[in-house]
Amino acid sequence: MPLLPATDENIETAAAVLAAGGLVAFPTETVYGLGGDAFNPRSLAKIFEVKNRPRFDPLIIHIALPGALEEAADLSLLSGEVREKVRLLISRFWPGPLTLILPKNPKLPGLATSGLSTAAVRLPDHPAAQKLIRLSGTAVAAPSANPFGYLSPTRAEHVAGLLGDRIDLILDGGPCRVGLESTVLDMSGALPRLLRPGGVPLAEIEALIGPASAPAGPSAGAPPNPRSPGQLGSHYAPRTGLTVLSPAEMAVLPYDPAGAYLFFDPSSRDQWLAGPGRKAVPDGGKIGALLDAGTEKNREFRVRILSETGDLTQAAANLFDILHEMDDLGLSRIYAEQVREEGLGPAINDRLFRAAEKKQAP
Ligand code: TXA
Ligand code: MG
DSSP states (O other): EEEEOOOHHHHHHHHHHHTTTOOOOEEESSSSSEEEEOOOOOHHHHHHHHOOOOOOOOEEEEEEGGGGHHBBOOGGGGGGHHHHHHHHHHHHHOSEEEEEEEEEEESOOGGGTTTSSSEEOOSSSHHHHHHHHHHHHEEEOBBBBBBBTBBOOOOOOHHHHGGGSSSSSSEOOOOOOOOOOOEEOOOOOSOOOEEOOSOOOOHHHHHHHHOBOOOOOOGGOOOOOOOSSGSSSSBBBBBBEEEEHHHHHHTTOOOOOOEEEESSSSHHHHHTSSTTTTTOOOOSSSEEEEESSSGGGGGGGGGGEEEETTOOOHOOOOOOOOHHHHHHOOEEEEEEOOOOSSHHHHHHHHHHHHHHHHHHHH
């Protein structure tokens, strides 16, 4: 598994791997994807196998130009009104972290959509991804490049650690700018439906095309009959058990010598650090603080914040990165603070609650 910087030359090599039916992990603005030729059933089968992903969980088809949309989708099956909304969404949010569920083009293999009559399509806002897709000469089916159910990778090293020995090539484009997966919006019915909150806030979508229905938040439990397996509770989960707490609960959380603590911003962290049994030591400018108590293990860097300035976009970009690091500490629990419900807040809280649900079930 070569891990190569995403230079023009390496992107060309990667495109040839895709065209020949191989798998390439590549950077997007959201998370790293595990790409294969969307029109090659053998490539698609390999994606499911490498991720250990159930075949009922359909893939997102990535394109490099809006004009390629109809290779994957059949817009003629939509009403004129819905088609107009799709047109508005594309001109406003593509390239970008919005995935649209649309009637499927019959030419797309059934494996790409898990037999559904709809296809998920997105145009990523990342020059390396766009160039890779363009040069491959096809559309690229790509789930997040992590084993099924685990945290999505936001760095090439995450992919190397998780799936490295099972894929042909990893293109390293540095850390992902958005850091959360795309928003998945179902436009195949009469009314828009949010299937997964993500990099484009729902409020921005609704401001453009009017109301969309949204599933109950994951804090209220996984919705029945999820139409998008991303709605299942057991997604995006670290190995370490995780507990989500409100800011008020977090502030009075007793010190757990085997715990890691993820706060939203410096003020909530400092409030907790001022409590009994904690002593902050300088953190060398990293977004976090060290605990200066107890055993050697306790001295590890395990008090972190999502954003130095209390900014939700920065928090989203740091979320998976920090969770990957915390998960590697081998502690017994991660305590994470809920963030406020605006902008990317709902998507951050969604991922936190899903990470929590898996481990709280026995
Ligand atoms: O940001 C992203 O979307 C990343 C990057 C790599 O593009 N990709 C990603 O893919 O998150 P994945 O496979 O991890 O998540 C795709 C989500 C899943 O929840 C899947 O169930 C849903 O999209 N999905 C795909 N096709 C669908 C369809 N036809 N109907 C409903 N949901 C669909
Ligand atoms: Mg995924």
